[in-house]
Amino acid sequence: MRPEEIHRIVELLAKGWSDERISRELVLSTRTVQRRVRDLMAAAGCGSRFALGFAMGAHWARSRANGGGPGRTSRPGPPHRAVPVFHVERDISPR
Incomplete structure (x- = not known):
């Protein structure tokens, strides 16, 4: 999957779109x-799907905090070549 496609799918999932609507x-x-x-x-x-949206949101928030953004890692390099790295925290209980 191309990074642009990943971002678009996740963006539409976050809007609450169904698979059918995304496919169209x-x-x-x-x-x-x-x-x-x-x-x-x-x-x-x-x-x-909810957990995926949560994980992607957390990933993007961490990325932005490190100077990146959606689709960018904290490493330098052109944004169109960056591939998001998924890391899910298993313990997400509030502190």
Whole structure:
């Protein structure tokens, strides 16, 4: 998956769009969108679409705090070549 496609899918998921609606927007089959969402969930270690959105939001927040943004890592380099790295904290209980 291209990083731009990842960001667009996650953005549309965050808006609450269904797989069917995302597939129409991105001109992909519904099965392709479902497979890509499932692959993103597996890569992030998430068991639900909600958990994926939470994990991506946390990743982007950490990235921004380190001078990056969505799709960028804290390492220097051109943003169009950066690939998000998923890291999910297992213990997310409030302190």
